[in-house]
Amino acid sequence: MTMNDQKSFNEIPTLDVAPLIAGPQDPAYSDCVRTLADAAHHVGFAQLIGHGLEGRQARLLDATRRFFALPEAEKMQVYIGNSDNHRGYVPFGEEIMASGIPDTKEAFDLSLDLPPEHPAVKAGTPLLGPNQWPRLEGFRESVMDYYDAVFALGKVIFRAFAVGLGQDPELFLRYVSTPPSQLRLLHYPNNEDAVDRPGIGEHTDYECFTLLKPTAPGLEVFNTDGEWISVPYDPDALVLNIGDLLELWTNGYYVATSHRVRKVRQERYAFPLFFTVDYHTEVAPLEAFKDAAGSDNARAVVSGEHLRAQTMQSFRYMLERLQRGEASLPTDALPYYSLGREAETLEPQRSR
Template identity: 25%
Template sequence: MATLQDPCDPPFLQRYSSLFSSATRTQPCSRSNENRVFEECELPLIDLWRLHCGDEEERKACVAEIGRVSSEWGFFQVVNHGINAELLRDIKIEQRRLFQSPFEKKVKSKVFNESYRWGNPTATSLDQFSWSEAFHVPLSKLAEHDHGFEEEFMSLRAVMQKLAGAMSELARILAGVLAENLGCLSTCLEENCSEGTCFLRLNRYPPCPFYPDTFGFIPHTDSDFLTILHQDQIGGLQLMKDSKWVSVKPHPEALIVNIGDLFQAWSNDVYKSVEHKVMTNQVERYSIAFFLCPAYESIIGSCKEPSRYKKFTFREYRGQVQEDVKRTGYKVGLKRFIA
């Protein structure tokens, strides 16, 4: 299938031609019932104004609701989250400008510690392939001066610094609420998660000639405590609910929050790190995610005993995930650490 490639798009078809051969494309990623989407859903909506309104009963009800949806869904969306709408508009503009740079410029640059990624170098089948590109940026790198895009994208750096600070504050509030709901102290989370350990990820999903049968991002769970996602209104995010894939309806004013593997382990499986994916579209899609992560040597244990999981460090967990993906093409995750 011949297509005219936009200069900003990664050369997916050229680099991964074997994956997109005619024979392969007759068996697309969504070919089986287990990958079919059965319905569209609106995620549970939490108004965070209730946490700060001054009414203690209202606050307790909000805390309990956040705990409940984190157990039942593993995902929820929040409004009145405290992140300025103008800041979110600014990051959209800067993000689009960055990704509209020619592919060769993006891949050769050293912007944000060479954080540019695209496709899946280890993929051996479409089930392991993501039609997407991203800048996965450690927050610690936002304060550093580098070369490459330094002058051209100074405004991007400034906006990302502001957004990182705002999302970090929101993540800490939510982590504290989730710990409170379990009757536990969040001291461990607060001490181990800092700007030096967390990430921002700028995502772009280019138009795909094989939509909707190609993953924008393969099914996975997040290897962090929790994730905060700001997305456009194109749609494409899907998650596993009651053993079925459901498509998430975008909300123009909400941010999406999801529980990560570390919070599931820390909560002793009270909160659920739910498998999710992104499907491609004929138009491009953008999102930006904040990942609340601990230091690599932080020990992850359950807040209450007996624990379902062996204690492990974040470094051990990341290393095991990477080893599994390299060896099998898939993430195994918490199953490796069951006690």
């Protein structure tokens, strides 16, 4: 496989993932895997249909609307700064983009809901543990039902990514047991004064890949010709994009493509699952993707340490803990937002 044969693209491919879900016994499985791998290599993005999550997505949206409609004081009862493992409500202005500009959204962040007695939690693994939950009827059930389903789909996709590389189907999944894969419930209120500013919001995601359910158009992708192209809004589709860690793992064969969300006036919601691997997984270019001299183009990172370092440099409550000496960055932490194509080609800005 070659690293530098990416084709130019002007549209985002759409892929019916029903054969992937059915498994290798499906007659269309191999063709579907090839189409997925081709999209990951040349585009870094795809729209996924046939995922079967529509009912769960409707219930998730209803629960999310009810949560963000609560009074601020009630939402702040589950403020993310009250958590030891980065779970809960993220108020307006809590996140700081790489530009230093506070973001104009609110969020609710969650992950695997592990009890304190779970071995990984008892071992003190960062970013793992219980979620915070508001006192809102049906919220926890609807949110975790969707989380479990989209996480299961992520495992199907991860297996297909390995098969598409001609590797053992379990190549990546052997590192997926209790990963801090985060689901974000994002709320962008109606904003009549919304104005786009060049260079703001352009980013790549720093996990392995993302499965995004948006509720409105506005997503754009930076193509190989140096142009921003729109991702057509399909209410039935999940948007898949490659993240920095999978690009690093394949030494650039699967590409993390820069993207952004245009400022829009209407209220909207978005639900990204940032799929990653277990905290202590070391990610470095696979042997099959090193060049003839046996070298590679990127350093190895410990996936969870990288994720924690990036998070600690982008949330106010964590920055305050750092300033007070109550926390410290992981050893050998990379500077904020320093992996992926975004770090190489564009002024690094992030808005997740």
